[in-house]
Amino acid sequence: MSGIHDLKLRGGRVFQHGAGLQDLDIVVAGGVISGLVAPGTPVRAAEEVDITGKVVLPGGIDPHVHLGKDIRVPRDPDDASLETASAVAGGITTMLVYLMSADPYEGVFAASDATMAGNSHTDYGFHFVLGTDEQVSQIPAYVSELGVPSFKFFMNFRGDEGKYLGLPGNDDAYMYGLLGKAAEAGAVVNPHPENIELVWKLRDQPRDDSIPPLEAWYRSRPPVVEAEAVQRVAYFASVTGASVYAVHTSSKAALDAMRMQRNAYPNLFTETCTQYLTLTTDSDCGTYGKVNPPVRHREDVEELWEGLRSGAVDTVGSDHNARHRTAKEKDIWSASAGFPGTGLVLPTTVGEGLRRGIELERLVDATSTRAAQLFGLFPRKGTIRVGSDADLAVVDLNATTTVRAETQYSAAEYSPWEGMEIPLRIVHTIVRGHFAYRDGVLSTTPTGTYLSRTHGGAAALAEIRKEFA
Ligand SMILES: [Zn+2]
Structure with missing residues (x-):
């Protein structure tokens, strides 16, 4: 030396x-x-x-973060500084942040990057949430010019469901086109899988106030809502050759659906979040624990840990957002969904995982390495090696x-x-x-920098195989 x-x-x-x-x-x-x-x-x-x-350990990578007071984009310096502080206090060194807009992303990207630069304690990349045809047509440019090869869309945004985030409604034909375009561009698609038509039916049922709040929320969006959507998008992925990364998998039913599809088609990847490994409808957190998909039952928690052990679950993220306390301290039907949690991904997964006898290698994969590999950051991130x-x-x-x-x-x-x-x-x-x-x-000096990426999903894994061949 x-x-x-x-x-x-x-x-x-x-x-x-x-x-x-x-x-x-x-x-x-x-x-x-x-x-x-x-x-x-x-x-x-x-x-x-x-x-x-x-x-x-390799610094944690949180693949699922939302920033900004309206959770669409980081706008104010503290949107970046406080939430990334929360991350580094929990061992996270990189976060991938969802930007949500119906506008072309060139401008949204520039503004968000300007907010992050100088304020982010972690390194960061972006995923773009797609909602319009124009955005889908720009996928190749988003990959090659902005360094974003990962795209989310909300399967549940039909009709006016996405209006609160300024996003238009979509349908399965939109999803089909998006998957094909992403596959061509070597990108990965991260669907939010929920069948909203089932939810519409269920939430019209008369409400029974004797049911505890998180259980009531669960019953309005039961596992079948998630599992059916996962199944559908996975099948469309196999037809279009797309890579699909199912975000925030919460239930045994959804994990089973993904496992079944993965037997037939390999380019399917599964994320869960800390809350689905730790909270149930019996947890003592009231409406603070409201989230979509809802927290589930003990058997789902156990099955997700088993998925982590076996590798059926690739990654653990947080779905962090900084929804303020005042938006949560309401009845379960009017409270906002989502909560902060980026700082708990690594400590909970590794700490509790080791207690459960899961191999450290698997826990490091889930909190760092696998996200680096799937989102085009490996071997720069996700491993401790020279270089x-x-x-x-x-x-x-x-x-x-x-x-x-x-x-x-x-x-x-x-x-x-x-x-x-x-x-x-x-x-x-x-x-x-x-x-x-x-x-x-x-630290008083945030040093995080933007991470431009070139490939996502199966295309990113193929790049790694090339490099190490
Ligand atoms: Zn999310």
Whole structure:
């Protein structure tokens, strides 16, 4: 190791794919990992930090985040600074943020990037939510010019359902066209799978106020609503050759549908979110826990953990948004859906996953590596190796964290997990060599930068195979 490096992390146990935790010192120069060396190897570094007894994981990647007070786009500096602070406090070093607009994305992208730059503690990329024909026709340009190869659309936005977000209604023919166009462009499609026609029928049923709020919400959007839509979009994917990444999978039924389709067609990927691994309709969080799809029952939670163990579930995201407390403190029918949670993805998945005896390799995949691979960020992100970005979560597996809204930074001012104890503590979060979060203290200088990407889904996996062939 020649020359002077910027940083040396000494004494930690470092996660290496295929080899588990290894005693290695990590050396960083210019924001990338410049060396992984045997403990005690003499290396000259401007700063040396002792992390004896701690474990170093690839920085978390939250593939599912919404920013902005109306959850469409980040507009104000604090939309970026507070929510990304929440992320780095939880070991997240990269987030992929959904932008939602019916306008052409060139302008939306530029404005959102300008808000993030200088305010984001994490590195960030964008997914675009598509709603118009003009946007679909621009998919190739969005990939090649803006570096966005991942697109969401809401299968449930029929008629006026998307009006509250300014998005027009769509139908299966729109979805079919979008999937084909994305496949041609080497992009991945992230559908929000819910059959709204079933929901319309169910929500017209007379309301029974004796049913607890989260259970009532569940019954208005039961698993069949999600599972049918997953099944439909997966089938259309197989016909069009598209890659489909089912976001926020919440139920055993939806996971079963995805597994069945994946037997016949491989380019299908599954995300779940922290809430579906931890909360049920019996949880003590009232309307703070309202979200779409709804939190489910114990058997669904257990099945999703089994999916994580087996690999049927690829990734864990948060579906984070900063909906304010006042939008949630209402009856279940009028409360807003969604809540903050990006800071809990890594601690909960890894902490609780290890407690359940799931292999660390699988948990690292789900919280970092797999998202990097599927969204065109690997091997720059998602792994600890020489030449990769020095994005690191330094964790203490022998300590615990208690969730407190007042220390989660988010503008939301509540957490559905208030008081929950997690068997893991985030010690430092390092973003390209910079301590974004150090010993419980947030950096005053956000250094996050935009991540331009070229491929998504199966096309991104093919790029990785080429590189390592
Ligand atoms: Zn979402």
